[in-house]
Amino acid sequence: MSVRAKDRLGGRAAVVGIGATEFSKDSGRSELRLAVEAVRAALDDAGLAPGDVDGMVTFTMDTSPEITVAQAAGIGELSFFSRVHYGGGAACATVQQAALAVAAGIADVVVCYRAFNERSGRRFGSGVHRRQPSAEGTALGWALPFGLLTPASWVAMAARRYLHAYGLTPEAFGQVAVVDRAYAATNPAAYFHGRPITLADHAASRWIVEPLRLLDCCQETDGGQALVVTSVERARDLPHPPAVVVAAAQGAGRAQEQMTSFYRDDLAGLPEAGVVARQLWRTSGLTPAGIDVGILYDHFTPFVLMQLEEFGFCGPGEAADFVAEGRLPLNTHGGQLGEAYLHGMNGVAEGVRQLRGASVNQVPGAGRVLVTSGTGVPTSGLILGSDDRG
Numbered sequence: 001m002s003v004r005a006k007d008r009l010g011g012r013a014a015v016v017g018i019g020a021t022e023f024s025k026d027s028g029r030s031e032l033r034l035a036v037e038a039v040r041a042a043l044d045d046a047g048l049a050p051g052d053v054d055g056m057v058t059f060t061m062d063t064s065p066e067i068t069v070a071q072a073a074g075i076g077e078l079s080f081f082s083r084v085h086y087g088g089g090a091a092c093a094t095v096q097q098a099a100l101a102v103a104a105g106i107a108d109v110v111v112c113y114r115a116f117n118e119r120s121g122r123r124f125g126s127g128v129h130r131r132q133p134s135a136e137g138t139a140l141g142w143a144l145p146f147g148l149l150t151p152a153s154w155v156a157m158a159a160r161r162y163l164h165a166y167g168l169t170p171e172a173f174g175q176v177a178v179v180d181r182a183y184a185a186t187n188p189a190a191y192f193h194g195r196p197i198t199l200a201d202h203a204a205s206r207w208i209v210e211p212l213r214l215l216d217c218c219q220e221t222d223g224g225q226a227l228v229v230t231s232v233e234r235a236r237d238l239p240h241p242p243a244v245v246v247a248a249a250q251g252a253g254r255a256q257e258q259m260t261s262f263y264r265d266d267l268a269g270l271p272e273a274g275v276v277a278r279q280l281w282r283t284s285g286l287t288p289a290g291i292d293v294g295i296l297y298d299h300f301t302p303f304v305l306m307q308l309e310e311f312g313f314c315g316p317g318e319a320a321d322f323v324a325e326g327r328l329p330l331n332t333h334g335g336q337l338g339e340a341y342l343h344g345m346n347g348v349a350e351g352v353r354q355l356r357g358a359s360v361n362q363v364p365g366a367g368r369v370l371v372t373s374g375t376g377v378p379t380s381g382l383i384l385g386s387d388d389r390g
Helices: 031-046 066-073 087-103 136-142 151-166 171-185 199-204 271-284 301-310 319-324 345-356
Strands: 013-020 055-059 080-084 109-117 207-209 222-231 243-251 293-295 368-372 379-385
Touching (some): 013 087, 031 222, 066 080, 080 087, 087 109, 087 379, 109 345, 222 345, 243 271, 243 345
Parallel strands (some): 055 109
Antiparallel strands (some): 013 222, 109 222
């Protein structure tokens, strides 16, 4: 794939199975067990057995390696295994790597997974603790001494600039929180099932790092999510309609850092999302008007607004009104703010459910879904679609 040319991956692989554990604040079991439960559930959903799997993809920052999960899940020989870096930015890229392996004939059935005790164990939101010196960590050294110690504090810098650039107030961020929680309220799997919020609730929530309030920040979750990817041809013989990988992309912008890209020319946008957007539109031949549902990574509300603008759904500074007017069904599972924080993997699963017609907040006639991954870091995205030849 090139940042300047259409790639040839689209239409050659599909997500055929999704499975998850319950989403909780204290799972009471190991991360390995969570991973295995999610993987077995995804295989059951796909109508496949562990012996059918010959590839596995996961994230870095993970305690359950591919070979360990394979052994514990009863999976045999592997011809492909891979890990994608940069935390939540990896979610859609796991599917991309699986699709690449399938398209190249390196593997036939690939499982992608993410599992962690992110609330009862290591909490990513608590920031940097006892980090070993590294080249990539050097950038953090310019921010940590000044009190920027957590993801919320890193995002707050860009959020403040966004409000200043477009003459907005923090209420703009509340639009995202209200929409996500409205969908979560009707989703029995969501942690915030039955608990919608209003803009007044958002404005009354406590400051975390100005201009971010508590309700601008995603929750921390224990749980696991897995996906099964195979060829479109094989997918047509399996129980569920396939969610075809129409396009997949990764992206890193100029002067890219992990969450602290403060030396770019403009802090009010997300260049890494722009790289992904251009490739997805170029490869799929679609435009924003062709997307029926958006599952946008929502670890912090300001970055949802910036993504909508980078992907061209609206102009700079216009995303809050776009969300408030409901012009695109957004995070119909409740997102990471409302359902669970699984580094975006549960968002991919929701995209699959929308295409199957199985979401609890189903969008009628959904045939094309945009799914994005973590922002502020090198990231990835997918356009999933119905099988037009199925």
